[in-house]
Amino acid sequence: MKLKDLLSAVFPVLGNKSVNDKLRSKLKGSNALDAKKLQTPLSLSTNPDAITNECLKQQYSDALKAKDKFEDKAKATIVCVTVSVSLIMGASGLLTTVASRFDFLVIRWLSYALFLYAVLSMIAAAIMDIKVIANENKIYTVPADCPEESIRETYDLCIGQNVTQNYIRNNYVFTAYECIRNALICLFVIMALAVMPIQYTKTGYDALAHKNTTRGYSYSETTLDSLGKNNASDVKEAIENALPSLHVENNHTYTLVDSEQQLFIKFQVWGNDIQVLSIEEISWEQ
Numbered sequence: 001m002k003l004k005d006l007l008s009a010v011f012p013v014l015g016n017k018s019v020n021d022k023l024r025s026k027l028k029g030s031n032a033l034d035a036k037k038l039q040t041p042l043s044l045s046t047n048p049d050a051i052t053n054e055c056l057k058q059q060y061s062d063a064l065k066a067k068d069k070f071e072d073k074a075k076a077t078i079v080c081v082t083v084s085v086s087l088i089m090g091a092s093g094l095l096t097t098v099a100s101r102f103d104f105l106v107i108r109w110l111s112y113a114l115f116l117y118a119v120l121s122m123i124a125a126a127i128m129d130i131k132v133i134a135n136e137n138k139i140y141t142v143p144a145d146c147p148e149e150s151i152r153e154t155y156d157l158c159i160g161q162n163v164t165q166n167y168i169r170n171n172y173v174f175t176a177y178e179c180i181r182n183a184l185i186c187l188f189v190i191m192a193l194a195v196m197p198i199q200y201t202k203t204g205y206d207a208l209a210h211k212n213t214t215r216g217y218s219y220s221e222t223t224l225d226s227l228g229k230n231n232a233s234d235v236k237e238a239i240e241n242a243l244p245s246l247h248v249e250n251n252h253t254y255t256l257v258d259s260e261q262q263l264f265i266k267f268q269v270w271g272n273d274i275q276v277l278s279i280e281e282i283s284w285e286q
Helices: 003-010 011-029 055-099 105-133 148-195 204-211 219-229 230-243
Strands: 216-219 253-258 263-270 273-281
Touching: 003 011, 011 105, 011 148, 011 219, 055 105, 055 148, 105 148, 216 219, 216 230, 230 253, 230 263, 230 273
Parallel strands: 216 273
Antiparallel strands: 253 263, 263 273
């Protein structure tokens, strides 16, 4: 696959602009004297004399009717975009789930990028559809005072112009579908990450430190007398220094000896909180 094709698949709006600019250039330069720039029935036919005026009038009518069909498709796509808004709103919750399940910044940023791309794709799809209904709501008609001797060429030119305009409408509608497709793929990837039956969680001290750098401390009644003799900040510092060397698990009780402060500390881990159960002084003298 060429780089240009890859970019057009990832960013359908770029491919749409390139193609539609060429079609508009043909429309802008078309006139009754030079209708060969457009795909008209007479220019495409190997035997234009066999095409009757009635046949041209029928193709002219069909080209006008095709405009309404593309506008109906655009309106239907707008409904799809509206429904997809609820999916996007739900995806914001999925981002939170992914962030809580994976501690890898790459996955978090990838999920955010996919979510942002999905939102922008939905907005682009809505803009494409609105362009079909508003900006590209053009038709080329046969003038009422058209001379009889030039009625054949005029019908041929108008058919080519309307068909080219329908190509532009079709490109917008197709691009809108591509944007919706890409957005849904991104939302599916985010959902797959959120519901994946694995979970990367840190254990021990790293898990506690990851949750919140500001840990909550509580003290049992038996430690109140000891806190009057010892500084609470020294107790916290001793526990914080010991945690990296411990295989910490929630709802478990641990003990440590602080030789510097000559303290024997018993504490329990509750999620991101630590409850100090006892603080006892020890002596190394014989």
